[in-house]
Amino acid sequence: MNQYLQHFLYPSTLFASKEPYMVKTILGSCVAICLWDPVAKIGGINHYMLPNWNGNDLASPKYGNIAIEKLIERMVQLGSRRENLQAKIFGGGDLIAADRSAMLIGERNIRVARIMLEEKNIPVVASSTGGRKGRKILFFTDSGEVRHKFIDKRTY
């Protein structure tokens, strides 16, 4: 198992590679989309915090709509074909449950993922979203496998 290079994925960033990487990340209301190209064996993952770009800040992958576009772009740059991509969606928990005013960020994050992936005809082959708990995930870029575990309340 040690042949995997490791990468810790911070919020608002994205990662994609042809090399076998094990990418780890922690999700609360954030959502991570793992894209995998089974033909070219390329995997990529993003980690966004908010659903839509507000048009004011830097257009960074902190925002779902941008993070999804950019991840697909990055995969294509590495040699993937759009029609081969398949997606797995994780996160979007509702951690700040006591405070309803949190405006259901998690849920809106998930919705952006579903809507955009459907629009782009990328099938969602697996997902674990919503709920009240945070998640810890490991994504293997060569096999597309995701290991997933719930963690106790943490704000991410």
Added chain:
Amino acid sequence: MTNLSDRQLLKELKDRLQERSKYEQEIKLLSQELQEVTKRFKESEALKSHFISNISNEIVNPFTSILGLSKSILSVEKNDWKKVVSMVALIHSEAFNLDFQLKNIFVAAKIEAGEVVPNIAKVNIRNVIQTIIDSFSLVARKMAIEIEFNFNIEYGFGKNFYFKTDSEKMKLILSNMLNNALKYSYKDSKVIINVTADEDFLTIDVQDFGTGISEKNQKIIFERFKRLDSGINSINRGHGLGLSITKALLDVMGGSIEINSKKGEGSTFTVKVPEAKNVVDGFSGEGNDIFFDDDDEIF
């Protein structure tokens, strides 16, 4: 099928109708949101093209000056060396500015590409701030602005204060704050930098006594490419990226920024950064713990 009474039938229809109108409401909201987003994109596109024309000035003008000035130096008579000093000073200030702007632009590009991650080390905060102040000292001197640096952290006797953070990001944040403070100051004034720390937070204030920002404008200055005086005749240089970069970098570091300003009286920008932890929650640095807990689910 069971037979429904008229009343039940009516109720059922009513319910369905209600449900439908609920969906319609939702669709309406969604399409409103969509229109809003489209509008934003258009606005942003316009700003971007403005930015590009702006930026080419930012880069081309300093280069033209640098080239021109160095050419003059080359052709200067030997006994005229005093002229050279002032020209070298100009070259330096143009190059300094260019370097600063380029750093900002490259960082912005990196942030937008999703490649900016915290890079944590123990940082000697006093040194970092002093370095930044020194680098702006020529600019400050030219405008006769005094930079006052108050380091209000007691830390042992004769020991340095170290704080776990990302020194490169810290430097860029400070440079942007100081650059703004100097840019919007009047001649012969003062910029005050105050540093304090408590258990978990480092707080840095940069105060100027310059033009100040009206309350309405305080909201929009963080938007990318936005400058309050973006007209052709604006006296001040810059591309309007500084504060949006600062904000994005603070995001990465878990920090925040606040403004306190009155039009005509100057502004104080306050940055607050939490001390970074070595361990990212849930993962030790070594990474051994992540190997396969038995209760991992596999997708």
